[in-house]
Amino acid sequence: KNQVEQSPQSLIILEGKNCTLQCNYTVSPFSNLRWYKQDTGRGPVSLTIMTFSENTKSNGRYTATLDADTKQSSLHITASQLSDSASYICVVSAWDDYKLSFGAGTTVTVRA
Amino acid sequence: DGGITQSPKYLFRKEGQNVTLSCEQNLNHDAMYWYRQDPGQGLRLIYYSQIVNDFQKGDIAEGYSVSREKKESFPLTVTSAQKNPTAFYLCASSRGQGMIDGELFFGEGSRLTVL
Numbered sequence: 001k002n003q004v005e006q007s008p009q010s011l012i013i014l015e016g017k018n019c020t021l022q023c024n025y026t027v028s029p030f031s032n033l034r035w036y037k038q039d040t041g042r043g044p045v046s047l048t049i050m051t052f053s054e055n056t057k058s059n060g061r062y063t064a065t066l067d068a069d070t071k072q073s074s075l076h077i078t079a080s081q082l083s084d085s086a087s088y089i090c091v092v093s094a095w096d097d098y099k100l101s102f103g104a105g106t107t108v109t110v111r112a
Numbered sequence: 113d114g115g116i117t118q119s120p121k122y123l124f125r126k127e128g129q130n131v132t133l134s135c136e137q138n139l140n141h142d143a144m145y146w147y148r149q150d151p152g153q154g155l156r157l158i159y160y161s162q163i164v165n166d167f168q169k170g171d172i173a174e175g176y177s178v179s180r181e182k183k184e185s186f187p188l189t190v191t192s193a194q195k196n197p198t199a200f201y202l203c204a205s206s207r208g209q210g211m212i213d214g215e216l217f218f219g220e221g222s223r224l225t226v227l
Contacts, residue, residue, distance in 0.1 A: 004154065034215065043116075043202055043218030089154070099170070100216075102154030 002027040004092050006103035013080055013110055021106045023073040023090035031093040035064055035075045038087045038105065047075070047088075080110045114139045118203050118219035125190070125197070125226050133188045133222045135203035142207065144186035145216065148172060149200040158201075161186055190224060198226045 004025045013019045025033070032051045036044035048057050050066040050073060057064050061084075063076045077084055090103040116137045125131045137144065143162045147155040157170030161180040175194025180186055190197045200223050204216040 009152075041221065041223075043118075043204075043220050044216075045218070046215055049215065099157055102156075104152055104154045 002092070002094060002097065002101040004090055004101045004103040006088075006090050006106050008106060009104070010107040010109070013108070015080060015082060015110055015112050017080055019077050019080060019108065021075045021077075021088050021090075021108070023075070023092075023103055025071050025073070025090070025092045025101065025103075027071075027092040027094045027101050029095045030068060030071070031095045033064075033066060033073050033093075034091045035062070035073075036089040036091060038089060040086070044089055077108070080108075082110050082112060084108060085110045116203055116205055116217055116219035118201075118222050120222060121220065123222060123224045125224060127226060128192045130189055130191050131224065133190070133201055133203075133224070135186045135188065135219060136184055137186075137203075137205045137217075137219075138184060139205055139217060140183075141205035141217070142183070143205060144180070145204045145206070146170075146176070146178065146186070146188045147202045147204065149202055149221075155202065158188065197224055199224060 007022045034049045035047045037047050038044040048059050048064040052068050061078045066073045087105040087107045089105045092101045119134045145160040146158040149155050156172050158176050159178040161167035164183050167178050167180050177189045202221050203219040206216050
């Protein structure tokens with residue numbers, strides 16, 4: 001069964017600090033992995049996409065990494081801002097399955 | 113601006129009533145989806161449609177129904193048969209291969225509460 005596990009479930013950081021979110025998956029055969037940002041009460045928005053051959057990809061202050069061998073991904077937020085307060089969802093797709101596998105998300109709270 | 117519009121944003125329903133959630137997109141996407149989001153869980157697929165006049169059940173289709181009469185519209189009806197309908201419902205669309213490349217464009221969601 002394809003599964004996606006995210007950790008931690010939630011975290012609180014001070015504005016300006018960095019944090020790293022983790023995503024472990026068992027999806028196979030792996031196609032790609034996306035990180036979405038979901039503000040409270042809103043729909044998710046795609047941040048990055050990682051394919052099998054990519055190790056690191058950045059989108060502004062967001063940097064995603066992928067280790068396809070260990071089936072792990074991380075999302076690093078640098079110099080956090082209050083607007084980074086949101087839920088971050090890891091989504092993995094498989095080549096032979098027409099359904100995406102969603103993690104439960106990590107809720108990040110940035111405090112001034 | 114292109115996007116996906118869901119309505120209503122908030123909806124209250126009495127037990128035994130059917131309700132319909134609207135989803136409209138002007139992105140010219142072929143595929144559309146309905147997901148349910150509950151606290152502490154990943155999004156779960158209710159129904160999806162890859163083309164007009166065709167749709168497929170997802171993982172939790174029981175108690176829900178959909179139609180796809182127009183490319184732009186994919187309404188979801190939550191019937192009285194759905195035992196626990198209180199949830200946040202998300203509509204999404206993709207350029208046809210969304211399930212493969214994972215790029216979904218989501219609406220703002222509809223929060224349904226059963227009284």
